[in-house]
Amino acid sequence: MAYIDEEKINDIRNSVNIVDIIKEYVPLTSKGKNFFGVCPFHEDHAPSMSVSSDKQIYRCFSCGAAGNVFTFVKDYENVSFLEAVSIVAKKAGISFEYKDNTSLKVNNQNSSLLKILSDASKFYQNNLSTKSGEAALNYLKQRCFTSEYIKEFEFGLASGNNTLYNFLNKKGYSDSDIEKTSLISTERNIHDVFVNRIMIPIHDLDGNVVGFTGRIFTDSNDPKYINSKESDVFKKGKILFNYHRAKNYVRNSHELIIVEGNMDALKLYTAGIKNVIALMGTALTTDQVNAIKKMRSKVILMMDNDNAGKLGMYQNGNILRKSGIDPSIVLLSDAKDPDEYINKFGVEKLNNLLKNPLSFLNYKLEYFKENLNLDDVTDLSKYVKLILNDLKEEHDKILVEVTLKKISKDYNLDYDNLTSEVNLKKDSGLVNITNKETPDLPKKLDEAVANILLAMMSNGKYIKLFLKQLGVFPEKWQRNVVNEIRYYYDKNKTINIADFITYLSDKIEIQSIVSEIVSNYGDIEITDELFNEYIKAEKRKIINREIKELKDRIKNEKDINKKIQLGNELTKLKKEVENNGSN
Secondary structure, three states: OOOOOHHHHHHHHHOOOHHHHHHOOOOOEEEOOEEEEOOOOOOOOOOOEEEEOOOOEEEEOOOOOEEOHHHHHHHHHOOOHHHHHHHHHHHHOOOOOOOOOOOOOOOHHHHHHHHHHHHHHHHHHHHHOOHHHHHHHHHHHHOOOOHHHHHHOOOEEEOOOOHHHHHHHHOOOOHHHHHHOOOEEOOOOOEEOOOOEEEEEEEOOOOOEEEEEEEOOOOOOOOOEEEOOOOOOOOHHHOOEOHHHHHHHHHHHOEEEEEOOHHHHHHHHHOOOOOEEEOOOOOOOHHHHHHHHHHOOEEEEOOOOOHHHHHHHHHHHHHHHHOOOOOEEOOOOOOOOHHHHHHHHOHHHHHHHHHOOEEHHHHHHHHOOOOOOOOOHHHHHHHHHHHHHHHOOOOOHHHHHHHHHHHHHHOOOOHHHHHHHOOEEOOOOEEOOOOOOOOOOOHHHHHHHHHHHHHHHHOHHHHHHHHHHOOOOOOHHHHHHHHHHHHHHHHHOOOOHHHHHHHHHHOHHHHHHHHHHHHHHOOOOOOHHHHHHHHHHHHHHHHHHHHHHHHHHHHHOOOHHHHHHHHHHHHHHHHHHHHOOOO
């Protein structure tokens, strides 16, 4: 497995002009310093995407898409990051070779594990085509998996008797490395973990085999499914089953379907519904949500028709809503899961459900009614309280108002009483969504943080000025971005936004934050004077926070001497605010 050098990738990026590459996909028109075109990542009818030749970045004012030439090609073509690098290199006439299972900046240990897993997958696949694999193969065909799909899904067979261990051992892999993939166990004695099971590979977002699901295919009291344990390369919270295949179809359909089980996803795929992924656990993680957001598509949740599935749709729907995605819901009446629904009613009927999904709001209103009799006053009260408690977590003030008006009308309840329950401030239209005190900060301070970070990503001198004048940000996400900026600059002795975005290719959360900063502020030209103003603004925010904390301490302090001491500290801080200018 080849190791891809970051310097080589930066050389490829520097050899092309982002404007020329994007022009091959989207017509661009020159206006002033930048170029503008229709954004391909949302339904855009007026040019809302700006492309900067100076900074070598693009940004959409409407949907927030932003990045460098590699991220544009990656998202447009729905390919992995390294595939995007390869495409750009080809356009530039530069030789760039990599294997499908190559990962950027992956360490030697992980490279070895990925190679073992790849070889294990091929071994399992080969088993399926031997005489010992006939029963498993027949089972798959009975489940309506054709030979073509069996090959595409890379189905295999774990036959047991340490056959996998012996195979990998002969290839020269160490016992310790094989064990790290969770394919073998050394408890008591060395043995294969998967025995007499159909093997379904689990891939990471880029298509590398990182684990397996093993399914029994004969009568047995053993668990129907067992999954690989987590390893250095298999982190369930970073993976979505079938993502590497589905992304190519989501681009055309602009729609992503999320189901509960691996086999459900594969069954839908064989039925022609290929824009489908499956969860790797009960609740979506931040990494998984970020991967979903990169698809920039509508999202439909279609989970099992049982209590756990319905709860999963409610919980994951809320997670998606908080991330800015408004999901829809498909309910599978008279079937336990998508597989059974297709078997009972056919794929055409399922497609009709997918064309007419429930809004998440309407789903929640129905979900809260479960096991309640709304003709009963007590149950009706429970139902309304469930809705009101849910609305306390809702950021969309219009959705809150619409919901409150609906239940007010439907159940003849006083609207003002309902609004007071969710702390809806009619004059401002804001919802108090938590019980925690949150400082009401001027918008300029939010701009200050973003522009300080933007400046630091653009020029090393602003990194030095930040460290000298401010030194640290108060919030963890801000410190995380600064740490990545400092690491990159210390390593390369230079920094620019386009290359920094490349460096963040495997740091999804940080890259998402940087993309948002670029999207909102990428056209701003930072000067020394402007940077100093932003630093002063951020200092004022930090000092004001300290002042508030001191006031609280003074209020609660019983010792008069300590009260005086805290008062002196408060006076110093207030003078510091005055020296930095007033808010």
